Amino acid sequence: MDNEIYVIGHINPDTDSICSAIAYAKLKRVLTGGEYKAKRAGQINSETRFVLDRFKVTAPSYLSDIRTQVKDIEIRRTEGVKKGISLKTAWSYMRKNNVVTLPIINQNNQLEGLITIGDIAKSYMDVYDNRILTKAETPCINIIETLEGELAAGDSEEIFTEGKVLIAAANPDLMENYIEKGDIVILGNRYESQLCAIEMSAKCIIVCDGAKVSKTITKLAQNNNCTIIRTPFDTFTAARLINQSIPIRFFMTTQELITFTTEDYIEDIRESMTKKRYRDFPVLNKDGRYIGMISRRNLLNPRRKKVILVDHNEKSQAVDGLEDAEILEIIDHHRLGSLETISPVFFRNQPLGCTATIIYQMYCENSIEVEPQIAGLLCSAILSDTLVYRSPTCTEIDRTSAEELAQIAGIRVEEYAKKMFAAGSNLTSKSPEEIFYQDFKKFTAGDLVFGVGQINSMNQDELEAIKEKLVPYMQKAFRDHGVEMLFFMLTNIIDSSTELLYQGTGSKELLVNAFKLDKDSDIIYLKGVVSRKKQLIPALMITLQQDNV
Incomplete structure (x- = not known):
């Protein structure tokens, strides 16, 4: 898409505007190998439709506005994450990729929420009670990864939904007073403490300092549906880190998300960006699926769409947003209009009856063979614009070009022209x-x-x-x-x-x-x-x- 160059005629296009765009885009592709695409700035009329159908050519797609869009700027392809990952994992990803906002997506790549560095910092600074881990429905695997531990007993897919987190620093007699069913207990290598926690129906015990767990304790834990995690960290570090295992869904923002689509115009989204103090904004495709992030910085030097104008050179006749585009060429046969360009352009303007005549000349000048299909389009455009040579705009060059093109296309001028004009003038049924x-x-x-x-x-x-x-x-x-x-x-x-x-x-x-x-x-x-x-x-x-x- 970065290399696409649009060849487009005026709004409310006639046969010359459409056919010249198609033929010139074809010529440019042959000459340069570039991605030149014919476009139209309005609806195709009956006459032009007849011509396209006659020569089996697909109509150019409609382009209503050529202003710079989100898809024209650099979109940072920040990978989306799942809402179940831990705060620590999210933080590590942010640091590694130097981003401050993470998009949270579902299995269909649809945006579910956002989490920022500020959200993570807030989770550390705010004071939470010792049941925050289970309130957030933290998965066991998150704790294992956060504490760099290993599972000695239990199921890593287990999700802890009740109980509190506590440190078993006292002797077993005192522990019996504050350990409750479903608790997550951080303790050391003391056999008695481990045994007491299991007997008090703790849901999980975290054994610190990499201490080994006896087979007896392991067997007892399995029989009592208690998970055992071994971590190399000491008790203080484990206690400090464990809240980082909370899944990001507990802190992510899900309401009033400001998103943009690839089709949005830069001019329209600037105001939305300035009203919010966010650093980054998610970008969705036309199907509503997440594709990346943009920031205000991306809007500083957006890539302009590149365009070649055919059959017009006045702004009032051009596609909307032309002032934001980069005009590369103008091929026309009308008077010089009000159009201004930022930089010099290739401008070919000849006092002929039709733009298609100029384009046919360019095929000949570059020794490019005109295919019958293209010849039919160019000939039709000339016959239409010159009213089959009756218009005072018609020159001998137009007439000669049309006759040569008709021979290539295999059509009889007068007979074909009658059918073409009849198709175009059948308007009594139209509004x-x-x-x-x-x-x-x-x-x-x-x-x-x-x-x-x-x-x-x-x-x-x-x-x-x-x-x-x-x-x-x-x-x-x-x-x-x-x-x-x-x-x-x-x-x-x-x-x-x-x-x-x-x-x-x-x-x-x-x-x-x-x-x-x-x-x-x-x-x-x-x-x-x-x-x-x-x-x-x-x-x-x-x-x-x-x-x-």
């Missing part, structure tokens, strides 16, 4: 919102922001039906986007004309001035205007600039 966002872009002229959508069709009746749906929807779209003006082009491919819907104060006046129209007409009909890029946008921009002079 106004689906139609509106099929091909919608925002533009900026000084301080003014306006949006322009477009639909191409070979059927005037279908355009009329679409118009009935869009006219009332335009008001909602205008409010949602917060732009000063909103336009929508209903373009008839056959007779090369466009009817323009408009919304916003001054929008009609702008169109009247830009195209020298009759002021009294409510219908804006533009004969010979089919290109948003080369005919509509330049006319609007020039008029807006003149108005501001």
